[in-house]
Amino acid sequence: MAAITILGGGGWGTALSGLLAEKGHTVTLWVRYSFTADLLRRERTNERHLPGVLLPSNLQITSSFAEMSSADYLLWATPSTALGEIARSLLESKYLTKNSVMVSCVKGLDHQRYRRMTEILEDVFPEISTAALSGPNHAEEVARSIPSATVIASREPEIAEHLQSILSTKTFRVYTSADVGGVEIGGALKNIFALGAGLCDGLGLGDNSKAAFVTRSLAELIRIGTALGGRRETFQGLSGVGDLVGTCFSRHSRNRGVGERLARGEPLDHITESMGTVAEGIPTTRSAIHLGERLSVETPIIREIHSILYGSTPPAEAMQRLLARDLRPEED
């Protein structure tokens, strides 16, 4: 059994904490604010982000870096926008005395410098080993032991294998990969296409349109993902097509929900204000546009979604344009 700290008390951090504490590991859930830690300790449930799920009694909850000094593994489940800042605070606190393995469980990018989460962690802690966890894993289902599968990626095979055995349960199946970049890129970019799938739903397009949209999204994900150094096989796996499909067709997906509301005419600022959590697909769309330009990769779908989010293109017009592109051989 291992000593594990999970950073971030959103739905995913809470679900992972419960899963691993129940498995018998020594688990601490770190949250940013002491009042949140107090609330979670008192109520033994995270009503805001994971309602109805009880936290196991052996799970420690804290907002103090001091209490994570002994962790073998640090699992990051903060918002992507907060990870760098929290990592730097942790470094400055000097509480982290051993070289804990750091695992990003975050699906997102740094939107200033387009760095992946493990790259940010390695920038801050150059000595540590890193890994990334990603796959079609709605927290609501993982927390309820509904069977799920995921991928743990590390450049160091023995780290990936250790984490596989630490994280796996009977209902949470963990597969290993060496393609850290591909796994992280798939998890970040699929949120953009989930917005688009929501647009399809909100516009009342049918199953045929949505299937075509998801197919072309996968092609675009593979195009940009391989240009960024990910492996094609990774994008065909759980953290690529699996997560894409799992998000585009799920009632749980926040990003899909944003697209649906946009298509129904709700303004973006109104939607984001009402949500209380971040829909990562929104800033990721902007970053992907920059990345596509830098890499000279064609990104027609991301462009149309960008023009809906940040321009003034009506969703119906943008989707119509996507579905009516010039006829050509399929693989062009």
Added chain:
Amino acid sequence: MAAITILGGGGWGTALSGLLAEKGHTVTLWVRYSFTADLLRRERTNERHLPGVLLPSNLQITSSFAEMSSADYLLWATPSTALGEIARSLLESKYLTKNSVMVSCVKGLDHQRYRRMTEILEDVFPEISTAALSGPNHAEEVARSIPSATVIASREPEIAEHLQSILSTKTFRVYTSADVGGVEIGGALKNIFALGAGLCDGLGLGDNSKAAFVTRSLAELIRIGTALGGRRETFQGLSGVGDLVGTCFSRHSRNRGVGERLARGEPLDHITESMGTVAEGIPTTRSAIHLGERLSVETPIIREIHSILYGSTPPAEAMQRLLARDLRPEED
């Protein structure tokens, strides 16, 4: 404009007939029985297979081979099990005097000799050019001009391009391919995985499980499909992952519906008797087992579905076995 005959008055044949007649082609819908032809002519709708859709007034309906002698294109939309027999009858009738191009719009295999539909057509009519049409195309949506995309494949590029311009409308987008085998195999095999997706639904598994199931299904489809000579890129396109996703997540899919009912405990013979139409996934599962053995391809998903359909394995047990396979690197 072209002279086109569509063979088969199921949902798909009816939808294609309407689409092409409305575009202004000279279209004849051939159905097997004269009383069906009489009924369709009288009612101008196909209540049994495509309820609520009006047939255009310029659409000819017949059950006589004599009336298709002048067709430039013959589009086959019969059940896969009837195609060979109807093709041989047509040959013997000697009514087909010109070398019409024959297009299979059928998703299925010959379950005796595991031949694809275009191979059967070429066996019967060795002189003709063939093509195959396949993609995520629920007839109910195509017939209602809900945007859809599909693939037309022919070994002869100019035939594919002609058919692309003949079949395309503003809402029915047709992409070309040279990989006839891959396009046909994708369309046939996805029905097996749709049964499995229905099993996931019927067992009340969540979005995570279903996403993992579809991901592993795609890997298995690519494995067996490439062993059969199809191109990997084809299975990543509309007629592969597109059709797979479109079927696994659609309310319209008959095969998905069969899986759902099986999971809820209904016996297979009861389900098939009540349906009135063929769920191609059932015989295709058996054929795929034979093909997998012949090609030495591992087909764990198809095996479990086979054991549910033809053995006595309870669906929950088979799916549990699939989801709990030994942990390993993802790409094994």
